[in-house]
Amino acid sequence: MARSGRERRDQEEEEAAVVSVERVFEGRVVPGWKEQVTLRALAVSALLGAMFSVIVMKLNLTTGIIPSLNVSAGLLGFFLLTSWTKLLDKAGVASVRPFTRQENTVVQTCVVACSGIAFSDADLCTGGTGGFGSYIFAMSDRISDQSGEARDEHNIKNPSLGWMIGFLFIVSFLGLFSVVPLRKIMIIDYKLIYPSGTATAHLINSFHTPQGAKLAKMQVKMLGKFFVMSFSWGFFQWFYTGGDGCGFMSFPTLGLEAYRNKFFFDFSATYVGVGMICPYLVNISVLLGGVMSWGIMWPLIEHKKGDWYPADLKPSSLRGIVGYRVFISISLILGDGLYNFLKVMTRTTTALVMQVRAMMSEPTLPVSGGGGGGGGQTPEETFDDKRRTELFLKDQIPNWLALSAYVVIAVVSIATVPRIFHQLRWYHVAVSYVVAPVLAFCNAYGCGLTDWSLATTYGKLAIFTVGAWADASDGGIIAGLAACGVMIGIVSTASDLTQDFKTGYMTLASPRSMFVSQVIGTAMGCVIAPSVFWLFYKAFHDIGMPGSEYPSPNALVYRNMAILGVQGLGSLPKHCLDLCIGFFVAAIAVNLARDLAAPKVARFLPLPMAMAIPFYLGPYFGIDMCIGSLIRFVWDRLDGARAKAFAPPVASGLICGDGIWTLPQSVLALAGVKPPICMKFLSRTTNIKVDAFIAKLPSS
DSSP states (O other), X not given: OHHHHHHHHHHHHHHHHHHOSTTTTTTSOOOOHHHHSOHHHHHHHHHHHXXXXXXHHHHHHXXXXXXXXXXXXXXXXXXXXXXXXXXXXXXXXXXOOOOOHHHHHHHHHHHHHHXXXXXXXXXXXXXXXXXXXXXXXXXXXXXXXXXXXXOOGGGOOOOOHHHHHHHHHHXXXXXXXXXXXXXXXXXXXXXXXXXHHHHHHHHHHHHTSHHHXXXXXXXXXXXXXXXXXXXHHHHHHHTTBOSTTOSGGGOOTTOHHHHHTTOSOOOOHHHHHHHHHSOHHHHHHHXXXXXXXXXXXXXXXXXXXXXXXXXXXXXXXXXXXHHHHHHHHHHHHHHHHHHHXXXXXXXXXXXHHHHHHHHHTXXXXXXXXXXXXXXXXXXXXXXXXXXXXXXXXXXXXXXHXXXXXHHHHHHHHHHHHHXXXXXXXXXXXXXXXXXXXXXXXXXXXXXXXXXXXXXXXXXXXXXXHHHHHHOGGGTHHHHHHHHHHHHHHHHHHHHHHHHHHHHHHHHTOOHHHHHHHHXXXXXXXXXXXXXXXXXHHHHOTTTTSTTSSOOOHHHHHHHXXXXXXXXXXXXXXXXXXXXXXXXXXXXXXXXXXXXXXXXXXXXXXXXXXXXHHHHHHOSHHHHHHHHHHHHHHHHHHHOHHHHHHHHHHHHHHHHHHHHHHHHHHHHHHHTTOOOSOBOOOOOHHHHHXXXXXXXXXXXX
16 A cells, blocks of 8 residues: 555656646746846837837727737747847857746736836726826816816816826836735735736746747747738728728728718728637627617617707717717716626635635734745645745845835825826825725735726726815816826736736746836836827827727716716716616626626626727727637637637737837828828719719819
8 A cells, every 4th residue: 555655646746747837947047136137128128018008009099998918018028039139149149148938027027017007997907007098188178078068177187298207107106015015925825816917927938948939939920920911901091091081991881871870890900809819708798789879779869859858969969969878888887897896895805804714723824024934835835836935935025115115105196296186185195095005905916816907996986086075166077087097006006016926926037026127117108108198199180089090988988977976967968867877787787697697608698898888989899809709710610729829919910010000100190191092982872962063163
């Protein structure tokens, strides 16, 4: 029996060695944290951060649907730094430091932190603080005029590069310092999963094995091919957009009547790519929301013109059909947000209580901070766990430094934010900073359990509470929107950093290098993201307008949330409140049904948040996304293994190429260069009238 037991243990050790990631890298020296944060890594991060900021900004200002670009960031970071080292080797440059997975992790962290500032709204743990497509742009007079409210200069603050950069620098770093003392508890003691951070770590680890490096090269080649195709397609389309409603994006592919109700394929490579990345359920939910609203509800409500709302209103007035579109969309978003807030908070509280009870039963309660101890070996601890814990505890970040920095930055922020937004009082900011660390911990913990960030939900709560506190006469709309930015800035960066700690833990990257690269990436983003938004703002003069190329739908939604917080519900059109309550309850009911139903049934129940987006914009981009889904579905059926490996690079190439085309398009617009051709589609009756009119014109 002893021998058989020994043989069984030997077999288990052999099996563990096979699945162990760290045994593959056992012979490689782990560089110190200063050698992980290299100049070449920061240079590549700045380049990729700027590129992804442009892409994210375009997505922000069109529909606000932004897929995770972590795979692309990791893949391109690996490719650029591998190419860098090879070129230097061929040039005969001596003592070139080898490219390691730790340095790759630094690039990944820095790029995501930089481009994350450009995010306006995000539900996954890769959140964002910028708000360029939401709360910042919502302050402008352009969005204010669309909301239908009387012009009040006290509740308007137009974008300006100076104050946007200053504001982001003030609010984007506090969240980083708030969770540093909790890093060991989150990663070592509680062993939180952080699904996105773990997936990113597996990706980076695989790149640095011989097989993974070979696959990565093929994936980069595929990404580059579709990048060029997408960029070229964007360039080609530009020639035909020489006027309003011109070009392929106005092609009535399903007929003119369907086009008037926003049902058409707009030939967008970006959203075909997004559809290939997003889960099928998201894409179907978007299309279902478009059919329900633009196919059924809005035509029925328009027949009530003159009864439910006056017939002589401006097309953009919130007291007309636009009010139903906006506020029903908001009710779906709030219902979905409230449900997920309660769900994640319940799971967080339950799991936290269980963790603390388990630790209280041990001799000592592990705490963060010390250079050694804690996280002692247990019988279940694997070779990978021991190796990763040893390295994770090696380079500590002093807790006194983090806490001191938080206090100093908070004091500076309390003094300066009211100078940027005079409607926001110092005590509004102070209360936010007292409450924020608790919310930051809850968000970081819940993100580790569910991969779901509630940062924007906390931001929306700030809109209502601070807006009502400040009152309309004291600029409550701007105060609420600014408080939203302050809250999101703290809560989202906290979950971002803890997720990066998890990625670093699994790639043996030092916590110090993770923290430093996150700080540097955030600083880059505080300059790059506002600059990119400013480029869009100056190049496209109809930005934020309905029906334009960049309608920025979330900005109007956030503005109207702030108006609701200040003025209440009295300004809604007839029966709009009843419909809003119905959809609010329906969003909660659908989410509850999804959680209670069997998995086979739940995967067919739609997502209310995804359904809400086309209620205002229309379903056209949902058609693009469903075409992307169809391509992915067919590819999965024909060659599942190849689709799994190459669909994300193909989708990323489509998104990146079309997104980067925006840069030269913006430069051409600023230079006054206009497209030479207008391709427009008319009905036969209209065309006959146009021909007759042209025939009457004197020949030149």
